Amino acid sequence: MNSPVSSPALPTYADVVAAHERIAPFVHRTPVLTSAYLDALTGASLFFKCENFQKAGAFKARGASNAVFGLSAEQAGKGVATHSSGNHGLSLSYAAGRRGIPCTVVMPRTAPQAKKDAVKGYGGRVVECEASTSSREAVFAEVVAETGAEFVHPYNDPRVIAGQGTCSRELVEQVEGLDAVIAPIGGGGMVSGTCLTLSPIAPGIRIYAGEPEQADDAARSFRAGHIIADDSPETVADGLKVPLKELTWHFVKNHVTDILTAGEDEIVAAMQLVWKRMKIVIEPSSAVPLAAILRNPDIFRGKRVGVIVTGGNVDLERLPWGRS
Known part of the structure; x- marks a missing residue:
């Protein structure tokens, strides 16, 4: 796993542009939604890039x-x-x-x-x-x-990272004047794609990642300056249990402003808020950025913030707040 031949080359923004053209017939240009209620609650202007409406129900x-x-x-x-x-x-x-x-x-x-x-x-x-x-x-x-x-690695693959970068490329075309973008982080594919896109075309936008407190290896890696990998963390955000790898770590350490964590109850509460107030289905992993914003309001107050909603694939028989 650690041999030099296993380390793929870094993708470039040109790869994002090529990816956008290549995948156009097979993916949606997903909408950006807003919520006056959530804006008032957070003190920020939030723009939700809804990849829960993507083909296969997720940005991936x-x-x-x-x-x-x-x-x-x-x-x-x-x-x-x-x-x-x-x-x-x-x-x-x-x-x-x-x-x-x-x-x-x-x-x-x-x-x-x-x-x-x-x-x-x-x-x-x-x-x-x-x-x-x-x-x-x-x-x-x-x-x-x-x-x-x-x-095709879930995230430590230049082709995958370039493809994920098309999401934030659309977002900055859809919303002008963003101050920050926040996305969930597990292995870091979406965050890396966001960095790959925004660092050359919108370098003034701060990039944040949201992570479950109970699976916070990326946050600990960020503070330590090297990858720390947990083998089997437990969190309701099932899509965020995997560790960073060399490609995604490159983007995280060089371009991310901060990694903010949220507790399990906060993640579930944020998920419920989106379901109730925005009337859209999101999965627990997608709720982590909003939970992180709600925990850290001073960072985002008064800012225009893009929130990447990564997916909506939920097991309706096992909702985290129990069966109704």
Whole structure:
């Protein structure tokens, strides 16, 4: 895992521009929504970039589509494979299905059933593993040895990061005068894509990341100055349990202003607020940025803030506030 050949090259903003053109037929240009109630509550002007309305229900359709449709015919012939807690896996299955190639996804057995079902619904194959990074990577190695498929990493992949960068490229076209953008952080693919896009075209915009307190390895890495990886953190934000890798760490350490954490109750409360006040379905991971804003109002008060809502794939049988 640590050998030099395993470290892919850094993507550039030119890769984002190329990705935007490549994936345009396969993804939505998602809307930006506002809420007067949440503006009043936070003291900021919030602009929610709603990737919960994206193909496959999450921003990861962008990076997955860029990777799949950038493959040569020879590479595509063997199919693609990945490990994922859900959204990247189902997004890769979506993209592979659009191209007509096989897709295998290694998923924690504890991943939401809705996400497992979505992978299968898009034609992908699910192989389950234990809920730890070490188990995920070990089982995945077996899958690649068996299939010879092209590995599309959920976030430590320049093709994926460039694809995710298209989200903030749209956001700055849709909303003028942003002071800051905040996105959830787990492995850091969306945050890295945001940095990749905004640092050259809107360097005045501050970039923040929101992270669960119970899975705060990125925040601790940021403060320590090197990657700290937790193997199996427990948080309601199931999409944010994975650690940073070398590519995403590069963008985080060089371009992120701060990583702000939120507690489990705060994440659930923020999720409920969005459901109730904005009438849209978001998953717990997507609620972390709003929870972080509510915990740190002084940072954002009076500012125009882009909030990236990363996905809306929720298991309706296991909502974090219980069954009604």
